[in-house]
Amino acid sequence: MEPLENGVLDGNAIGGLMLEVFGTEMTAAVSTCGGCGAISQVAELAVYLPGLGTVVRCRHCDRVLMVFVRARGVTCVDLWGLASLA
Amino acid sequence: MAGTAVRGRLTWQTATVGSVVSETARVRTLSLSVPDWAGHRAGQHVDVRLTAEDGYQAERAYSIASAPGEPLSITVERLDDGEVSPYLTDEARAGDQMEVRGPIGGYFVWDALDGGPLLLLAGGSGIVPLRSMLRHRERLGSTVPVRLLYSSRSWADVIYRSELDQPSDGVAVIHTLTRQQPPGWTGYARRVDQRMISEVAWPVDAGPGAGPGAGPLAYACGPTSFVETVASALVAFGYQTRRIRTERFGASGQ
Numbered sequence: 001m002e003p004l005e006n007g008v009l010d011g012n013a014i015g016g017l018m019l020e021v022f023g024t025e026m027t028a029a030v031s032t033c034g035g036c037g038a039i040s041q042v043a044e045l046a047v048y049l050p051g052l053g054t055v056v057r058c059r060h061c062d063r064v065l066m067v068f069v070r071a072r073g074v075t076c077v078d079l080w081g082l083a084s085l086a
Numbered sequence: 087m088a089g090t091a092v093r094g095r096l097t098w099q100t101a102t103v104g105s106v107v108s109e110t111a112r113v114r115t116l117s118l119s120v121p122d123w124a125g126h127r128a129g130q131h132v133d134v135r136l137t138a139e140d141g142y143q144a145e146r147a148y149s150i151a152s153a154p155g156e157p158l159s160i161t162v163e164r165l166d167d168g169e170v171s172p173y174l175t176d177e178a179r180a181g182d183q184m185e186v187r188g189p190i191g192g193y194f195v196w197d198a199l200d201g202g203p204l205l206l207l208a209g210g211s212g213i214v215p216l217r218s219m220l221r222h223r224e225r226l227g228s229t230v231p232v233r234l235l236y237s238s239r240s241w242a243d244v245i246y247r248s249e250l251d252q253p254s255d256g257v258a259v260i261h262t263l264t265r266q267q268p269p270g271w272t273g274y275a276r277r278v279d280q281r282m283i284s285e286v287a288w289p290v291d292a293g294p295g296a297g298p299g300a301g302p303l304a305y306a307c308g309p310t311s312f313v314e315t316v317a318s319a320l321v322a323f324g325y326q327t328r329r330i331r332t333e334r335f336g337a338s339g340q
Contacts (some may be wrong), residue, residue, distance in 0.1 A: 001327075003318060006311040007337040013147055015190035016133035020097055028192035043193035044332070 001059045004046055011042040014054060017068055018042070021077055032083040035063035042085075098135060098185040099123075101158075103178050109161060109245045113211065114175045115151055117159040120186060126150050128222040129195040129215045129305070129333075132160065132188035136170055144169040149214035149307075149333075150189065153221035161245065163211040194305065194333040196222070202230035202303055203293045205286075207278070207316045209237045209308020212335060213245050216305060224254045232257040235286045237278050237312065240266040260286050278312065283319040290324040303329050310334040 004010070011027055018026035027043040038060040045065065048055040053069035058081070065081040079085065104117035118132075135145040146169070151161040164175040178184075196204070196219045204223075206216040213236055223230060234253075238244045240263055250259045262274030262282065274282060288302035304325060306316045313334045320330050 003314040004310050004334065006309065008310055008334070009336050010310075010332065010334045012131070012191060012194055012333045013336075015131070015192075016097075016145075016147065016187050019187075019190055025190070025192040027190075027194070041193055043191075 001044075002062070004059070009047040009049060011045040011047055011056065013047050013049065014042075014056065014068070017054065017075070021068070021075055026085075029085055031065060031085050033058040033061060033063055033065060034081050034083040036061035037083070097187045099187070100183055101134075101186040103180055103182045103184070104157070106178065106180065110243055112164045112175065112243075113161060113245050115159055115161045116174060116178060117152075117157055118186060120158060123158055124189070126154055126158070126189035127191075127195040127197065128154055128219040130189040130191040130218075131215070132158070132186045132190060134160070134170060134174070135185040135187070136173060137185070145187075146170040147190070148174075149211075150218055151214050153218055153225050155225060156221070161211065161214045161217075194307070194331050196303075196305065198223070198226050198228050198230070200303060201293070202232065203288045204230055204232040205288055205302050205304040205320075206232060206234040207236075207304065207306040207308075208234065209278075209312030209316075210239075210243070210335075211245060212306075212308030212312065212333070215307055215333065217246055217249070219305070220254070220257065223257075229256055231288075233286060233288060234259045235262070235278065235282070236260070237262045237264060237308070239264055241268050241271075278316055278319070280319045280322060283316065283323055287320065287323055287325070301326070301329055303331075305331050305333075307333040308335060310336055 015027045029042050032039050046057040053067055056066040063081050067078040069076045099120050101118040101120045104119050107115045131147045131149045133145050133147050137143050148160040152159040162171050162174040165171045208216050253259050264277050267275045292302050306313050313332050
């Protein structure tokens with residue numbers, strides 16, 4: 001697992017956002033990277049907040065796993081980079 | 087996996103500020119009254135949302151400082167360029183209202199059933215969720231042995247100092263002061279490193295039992311650089327990654 005650069009957050013920081021989107025606590029959920037197959041708890045993923053949306057990356061291969069973009073009260077969720085989330 | 091669009095659910099609640107306590111020159115603890123607060127677990131956080139007169143909203147996550155069963159309180163460090171923390175540390179008064187969402191988190195939490203021994207590692211305001219765990223342990227009458235390694239810039243920056251000066255039985259508090267030390271200081275005076283971890287951490291085989299859930303359990307919280315240093319030092323010391331739980335605050339406030 002690659003160390004995170006200073007300033008980068010982890011999946012704990014999007015617990016509220018994911019609670020809003022999924023309706024349940026997700027930081028302890030288990031994700032599988034659709035690229036390298038790495039299995040991580042959401043809390044361990046790399047989270048980049050600045051910018052238009054929230055980008056979540058794999059700690060092993062840096063693949064983009066999830067993107068959240070909010071506009072006018074609607075949150076758009078892209079989970080394309082994940083193989084699974086449970 | 088595909089994506090979707092989700093309408094925001096009504097998860098925000100109105101919180102009213104009760105007491106305000108200064109912990110250090112830059113840090114305050116605010117008690118928050120939230121009607122029908124469902125209670126929380128040790129280590130969880132809440133999101134706080136402020137709305138300006140023009141409708142602009144800013145939200146940030148703050149760790150819960152109180153133990154489960156105690157009234158909700160958060161401890162906030164002032165970030166000079168922050169959008170939310172300067173209001174909370176400088177302006178918020180008893181009776182003021184804000185929105186909160188939570189409690190949040192199911193990973194960086196400690197329940198008595200998780201056992202130990204516990205190794206708690208705090209950088210700066212990373213102490214806050216660990217303090218909730220310490221209070222939880224005390225309220226439960228738990229005898230799980232605890233070592234807390236707490237890194238601060240100076241003695242004046244130590245949050246919850248009087249409380250940590252009188253730890254419960256079975257709790258050892260080890261400070262390191264990275265920038266400035268009081269006269270006669272004999273403790274650590276540098277950033278946490280591999281040698282400090284090897285001197286302070288429970289041995290890998292400490293504690294009862296064997297198997298996947300056995301051995302010391304570590305919680306590290308603070309600026310990202312602090313957590314990365316601590317986590318990799320613990321792995322090098324022999325800790326299993328599944329027994330190391332981490333929460334990163336991003337850049338340090340300084």
